[in-house]
Amino acid sequence: MTVSKMSWSNAEIGALGERLAVEHLQSLGLRVLGRNWRCRYGELDVVAADDAARIVVFVEVKTRTSDRYGGIEQAVTPEKVRRLRRLAGLWLARQDARWAAVRIDVIGVRIGRRPIPEITHLKGVG
Structure with a gap:
């Protein structure tokens, strides 16, 4: 998919990044439970x-059109990881399913530097 960042709103850029992240996860064999x-x-x-391994994965998506705010490693601070853990716990408390493991991943989507968006997937950040 070729993407140019002409004059997109932040919401449109974020939505595109999330869609690309979902496609990436599905290509890895993961089933999306919610967005x-x-x-x-x-x-x-x-x-x-990840149904085969019985792992539920909580994914933070960071979409960027420049390097102005740093990479995804800088975007997910220890405070952000703590917040994601809390949210994951709340989500899990509302589910009937039981999981063997829980993982927090971050997917970075870089739009505009190259004709095809670049995806970086960090697994198990917290």
Whole structure:
């Protein structure tokens, strides 16, 4: 998919990044359980499952059009990881399914530097 960042709003860029992240997860064999799950404490971008390993994966998606704010490693601070853990716990408490393991991943989507968006997937960040 070729993408140019002409005059997109931040919401459009974010939505595109999430869609590309979901496609990436599905290409790895993960099943998407939910997107943009919200509660009073925040939002989980994507919740996916590795059914074979019985792992639920909470995915933070960071979409960038420049390097102005650094890479995804800088975007997910220890405070952000703590917030994601709390949200994951709240999501899990509302589910009937039981999982063998829980993982938090970050997917970075870089748009505009090359004709095809670049995807970076960091597994198990917290």
